[in-house]
Amino acid sequence: MRKTILLYALLLALLIFLLKVLEYKFFVRDLSLEFYIGVVALLFTGLGIWVGLKLTRKRNPMPPPAVGSFVPNESALQQIGISPREYEVLEGMAQGFSNQEIADKLFLSINTVKTHTSNLFTKLDARRRTQAIQKAKALGLIP
């Protein structure tokens, strides 16, 4: 979060700096207003989308299993108390990804993924990821 804001501030500063430089170097002031507004609008729309995504954690999920979608057993999920984010990690695990790969996919640090996996192991009463996968399958949590 702090990082995000810092990055935002940095980008903003950079943008304004660039505009300033352009302004001083080429005197493009006359035809500039609409141009500036356009550029700034575009940039900040993109930035806003990025920030929105970052903030609301609605990231792109794992690559889907090739055939036939699957309906997880919601009641079992809730009974065990597996959170949405944990479930995403579980999916990655079951698809054979390493913690690092899952972290990359979900835009997390590997430490966070480890935390999620640890919690999953506790909730699923497993000691290894393979065991967790096996149990999750048995419970109809994953395909």
Add this chain to the structure above:
Amino acid sequence: MRKTILLYALLLALLIFLLKVLEYKFFVRDLSLEFYIGVVALLFTGLGIWVGLKLTRKRNPMPPPAVGSFVPNESALQQIGISPREYEVLEGMAQGFSNQEIADKLFLSINTVKTHTSNLFTKLDARRRTQAIQKAKALGLIP
């Protein structure tokens, strides 16, 4: 979220204010450009966030799969060249056992199990046991 946006606004205001101060110290220029940039940036950041949220709000699970009894795909097994012993190790892996546990079950040393797993990874083109399990399942080698 609210705090974040407020912070953005604050940072933006601060930045522009600083720019203004700097500007006044050297050249006295037209004020409107930065003002416009600020306004447009804010507006479009908000817009971007809104769009981002709009775009990521979607949920659409689909129909359930079918389940059947399992018969290992012998032809695939032979094609890949998985030996009987390797298959036993694969089964143990898929059931969530550690190498040590598999070794105990099959009365082997852990080293032997490791050799088998290594060979399995090569044959299944996998880097992790979870991946091997996933691939073996996809090939109909295991349930």
Add this chain to the structure above:
DNA sequence: ATCAGAATCATACTTTTGGGTGAAAGCATT
């Protein structure tokens, strides 16, 4: 306003896995 839960990340440490190499013994088949 407080409080519980998610979710995020870190650091330090231990255990398990995985990769590479080598090698011995048993077995079928040629």
Add this chain to the structure above:
DNA sequence: AATGCTTTCACCCAAAAGTATGATTCTGAT
């Protein structure tokens, strides 16, 4: 007997996984 395949085991090293603990931030509910 020589060949090839399987099975067995060892050792070393590196990478990944797992454990424990603590902390921060944000959200939703009370």
